[in-house]
Amino acid sequence: MKPVAAWLKGRSELGFAALLGAVGAIVLVDAIGLKVPYQQSDGLGPKTVPYIVATLLLVCAVMLAINVLRGGAAEPEDGEDIEIGTPIDWKTVVPLGLVFITNIIFIDTLGWVISGTILFWGSVLALGSRNYIRDGLISVALAVGTFYGFYLGLGIHLPAGLLKGVL
Amino acid sequence: MLMQGFSTAVTPINLLFAVIGVLLGTAVGVLPGIGPAMAIALLLPVTYGMEPTAAMIMFAGIYYGGMYGGSTTSILLNTPGESSTVITAIEGHKMAKAGRAAQALATAAIGSFVAGTIGTALLATIAPWVVKFAVSLGNPSYLAIMLLALIAVTAVLGSSKLRGFASLGLGLAIGLVGMDPVSGQGRLIFGQPLLTDGLDIVVVAVAIFAIGEALWIAAHLRKTSSHTIPVGRPWMGKSDWKRSWKPWLRGTAFGFPFGALPAGGAEIPTFLSYVTEKKLSKHPEEFGHGAIEGVAGPEAANNAAAAGTLTPMLALGLPTNATAAVMLLALMQFGIQPGPLLFEEEPVLVWALIASLFIGNALLLLINLPMAPLWAKLLQLPRPYLYAGILFFATLGAYAVNKQAFDLVLLLVLGLLGFAMRRFGIPVLPLIIGVILGPRAEAQLRKSLQLSSGDPAGLFSEPVAVAAYLIIALVLLWPLANMVLRRMFPKTALGFDSLVEPAFAEPEANEAVAGQTGANAIPQAGDVPADEHHDTGNGSRPRS
Numbered sequence: 001m002k003p004v005a006a007w008l009k010g011r012s013e014l015g016f017a018a019l020l021g022a023v024g025a026i027v028l029v030d031a032i033g034l035k036v037p038y039q040q041s042d043g044l045g046p047k048t049v050p051y052i053v054a055t056l057l058l059v060c061a062v063m064l065a066i067n068v069l070r071g072g073a074a075e076p077e078d079g080e081d082i083e084i085g086t087p088i089d090w091k092t093v094v095p096l097g098l099v100f101i102t103n104i105i106f107i108d109t110l111g112w113v114i115s116g117t118i119l120f121w122g123s124v125l126a127l128g129s130r131n132y133i134r135d136g137l138i139s140v141a142l143a144v145g146t147f148y149g150f151y152l153g154l155g156i157h158l159p160a161g162l163l164k165g166v167l
Numbered sequence: 168m169l170m171q172g173f174s175t176a177v178t179p180i181n182l183l184f185a186v187i188g189v190l191l192g193t194a195v196g197v198l199p200g201i202g203p204a205m206a207i208a209l210l211l212p213v214t215y216g217m218e219p220t221a222a223m224i225m226f227a228g229i230y231y232g233g234m235y236g237g238s239t240t241s242i243l244l245n246t247p248g249e250s251s252t253v254i255t256a257i258e259g260h261k262m263a264k265a266g267r268a269a270q271a272l273a274t275a276a277i278g279s280f281v282a283g284t285i286g287t288a289l290l291a292t293i294a295p296w297v298v299k300f301a302v303s304l305g306n307p308s309y310l311a312i313m314l315l316a317l318i319a320v321t322a323v324l325g326s327s328k329l330r331g332f333a334s335l336g337l338g339l340a341i342g343l344v345g346m347d348p349v350s351g352q353g354r355l356i357f358g359q360p361l362l363t364d365g366l367d368i369v370v371v372a373v374a375i376f377a378i379g380e381a382l383w384i385a386a387h388l389r390k391t392s393s394h395t396i397p398v399g400r401p402w403m404g405k406s407d408w409k410r411s412w413k414p415w416l417r418g419t420a421f422g423f424p425f426g427a428l429p430a431g432g433a434e435i436p437t438f439l440s441y442v443t444e445k446k447l448s449k450h451p452e453e454f455g456h457g458a459i460e461g462v463a464g465p466e467a468a469n470n471a472a473a474a475g476t477l478t479p480m481l482a483l484g485l486p487t488n489a490t491a492a493v494m495l496l497a498l499m500q501f502g503i504q505p506g507p508l509l510f511e512e513e514p515v516l517v518w519a520l521i522a523s524l525f526i527g528n529a530l531l532l533l534i535n536l537p538m539a540p541l542w543a544k545l546l547q548l549p550r551p552y553l554y555a556g557i558l559f560f561a562t563l564g565a566y567a568v569n570k571q572a573f574d575l576v577l578l579l580v581l582g583l584l585g586f587a588m589r590r591f592g593i594p595v596l597p598l599i600i601g602v603i604l605g606p607r608a609e610a611q612l613r614k615s616l617q618l619s620s621g622d623p624a625g626l627f628s629e630p631v632a633v634a635a636y637l638i639i640a641l642v643l644l645w646p647l648a649n650m651v652l653r654r655m656f657p658k659t660a661l662g663f664d665s666l667v668e669p670a671f672a673e674p675e676a677n678e679a680v681a682g683q684t685g686a687n688a689i690p691q692a693g694d695v696p697a698d699e700h701h702d703t704g705n706g707s708r709p710r711s
Contacts, residue, residue, distance in 0.1 A: 012591075013591050016333075016587060016591045016593070019587070020333055020336065020337070023336075023337065023340055024336070024340075026355070027340050027343065027355065030354060030355050030357075031354070034352050034354065035352065036350065036352075037350065042349045042350060042613060042617065043616050043617065043620070043621035044612065044613045044616050044621075045350065046347040046349065046350040046352045046354060049343070049609045049612070050343055050354060050355075053336060053339045053340050053343060053605075056332065056335070056336040056339070057333075057336040057337070057340065060329065060332050060333040060336050061333075063329055064329060064330070064333060067329060074327070074330065074590070074591040074592030074593070075326055075327075075592040076589065076590055076591075076592060077383065077589040077590075077592065079199065079200060079380075079383075079384060080199030080200060080240070080244075080246040081199040081200050081384050081388060081389050081550060082383075082384055082387045082388075082389065083387050083388070083389045083390070084387065086387050088386040088387070088590070089385070089386050089387065089388070090386075092385045092386060092388065093382055093385055093386045093586075096382060096385055096558070097382075097579070097583075100558065100562070100575075100579055101579070103562060103575070104572050104575045104576060104579070105572075107566065107572055107575070108572055112563075112566075116559065116562075116563065119558070119559055119562060120555050120556070120558075120559045123551075123554070123555035123558050123559065124551045124552060124555040125551075126385075127385060127388065127550065127551035127554055127555055128388070128551055129549065129551035129552070135551075138552070142556075142559060146563055150563075150567060154213065154215075154216055154567075155216060156216075156567050156570075158563075158566075158567065158570075159570070
């Protein structure tokens with residue numbers, strides 16, 4: 001590993017500081033671009049609060065960066081099912097994200113029953129379950145059940161998609 | 168008024184929702200990775216078309232139920248899901264290991280019932296007084312009180328102030344998105360018509376609480392299954408009752424006022440209760456080995472704090488913990504304006520909600536005493552199903568609100584933000600409170616300045632406002648004062664640290680941690696201000 005990469009590895013928090021800075025900058029630029037019609041009743045105008053928020057974010061970004069460079073480190077959140085101290089398991093997180101994106105792309109065309117089944121089945125697989133048939137049956141049951149539950153119980157019509165007419 | 172509330176709350180349909188609420192609440196309290204705040208956030212879309220009163224009754228049941236369920240797992244499994252049950256786990260799990268799980272569960276459940284009932288009675292008595300006082304306040308005072316709540320939640324809770332303020336800033340930025348109500352200008356909408364109405368708060372809450380949490384747990388999922396201590400039906404003997412009733416009452420006395428303060432939370436009173444019981448106990452040698460007082464007191468404090476939290480939430484529209492924040496979102500979703508006028512405009516809802524808290528508490532005692540062993544079985548649910556289920560229902564709920572796939576994109580983006588926040592130790596609560604209170608605080612600020620014709624002195628025109636700003640200054644300057652005190656009296660500070668540490672540390676790791684903190688105490692105090700809480704943090708934060 002190159003020295004720069006090694007140095008950066010323990011300081012991934014700098015990335016979060018950069019995110020804070022970026023959000024702060026966007027808020028600032030957006031606020032500058034606002035056109036303010038003069039209004040007697042609104043002396044403060046729409047710009048002031050965004051300026052305050054942008055300042056807060058930028059100051060936090062700089063201070064967080066300094067804090068990290070001086071050796072400060074975050075405490076990752078603990079929890080009941082969490083093994084703290086282990087590296088992030090990207091082999092679980094990335095497939096979960098991909099399944100989620102698949103659902104976003106197909107929910108309107110394929111319909112909730114199919115995309116929801118893919119969402120649950122895919123997530124269960126990504127999380128390490130290997131009981132394919134039981135997982136599949138539960139996925140279909142959940143997707144169909146919620147479709148009719150929302151339709152009959154709440155009057156919310158989820159998209160039927162490809163199965164229009166069947167359901 | 169309360170009687171009227173009872174007559175609303177005992178209608179069959181509302182009773183049914185109270186039962187559903189307490190069952191769901193206990194379940195999510197027992198289940199790892201999902202807590203009352205996330206459960207309510209996931210239910211927000213489903214309750215959209217419901218009668219607000221019924222929905223709020225169900226949410227109140229979830230809130231109280233989560234407390235009962237949480238104590239069950241911390242006693243049987245030594246996994247405090249929330250920082251407020253850390254103390255329960257210390258003595259409770261020791262009791263369970265010594266074969267006294269039944270008594271520990273019983274004193275926790277009965278103590279929660281006693282504290283919850285007294286706390287709710289206090290809420291019913293005090294909230295109308297707070298309202299009477301609050302309606303006489305003007306915009307500058309509201310602004311100051313909201314700022315106090317924002318800053319107190321950010322600066323007092325959590326282990327790092329800097330990271331708290333970063334979270335607050337993100338929340339305020341999210342709150343800015345959309346049309347400015349005064350000038351009609353679109354802020355942070357980037358030409359996207361879908362953003363003009365602002366980010367749907369339901370989507371934000373579901374993303375941060377559910378998606379972020381599920382992804383974070385998925386990234387570190389425990390591979391080894393933890394061991395639950397088998398237990399029979401909870402019961403207590405005569406001597407257990409004798410040793411429990413005073414801690415229950417004292418715990419209640421600690422819990423309620425702290426819960427009612429902005430940023431008081433439930434952690435400090437549970438800890439204070441534990442220390443007090445240890446001091447007053449006739450069996451101090453049992454502490455650390457399963458003393459029943461150490462379960463009874465903190466559990467009572469925890470539940471009384473929950474009731475206390477509802478006081479500012481209902482009377483002032485100020486949420487001070489995650490669950491109260493999500494409940495407030497629910498009110499806003501129904502088009503109900505939170506604030507002191509709530510009692511005047513929605514008396515039926517408010518009093519039915521308070522009455523249902525009494526009912527829910529009694530129901531919880533009934534379902535928790537005989538059914539504790541059954542609840543513990545919930546822990547056997549395979550984890551892939553649990554977390555895939557959270558993702559599935561979060562997606563479904565966020566989509567159902569507006570039925571547009573764009574909301575799911577927001578859900579993913581904000582969910583990844585929630586994931587990153589958990590990774591980098593950024594607390595979630597300031598963000599949510601910022602989203603809720605930010606726009607309201609801005610409206611108060613602009614109204615205040617409008618009244619004073621733009622003169623900033625108008626912000627300080629009311630005594631309550633001045634008092635609130637003084638408290639804010641105190642909160643912000645406290646670490647500085649603390650640092651000076653520690654420099655001047657290093658011995659006292661060290662003594663306090665050693666008093667505080669052992670109780671918070673895991674009993675098994677007691678010696679190692681105590682040695683470590685002893686060495687850390689002095690350099691930490693003079694270190695970067697943002698880190699001064701590290702030595703008391705213990706890594707446990709409220710579960711969403």
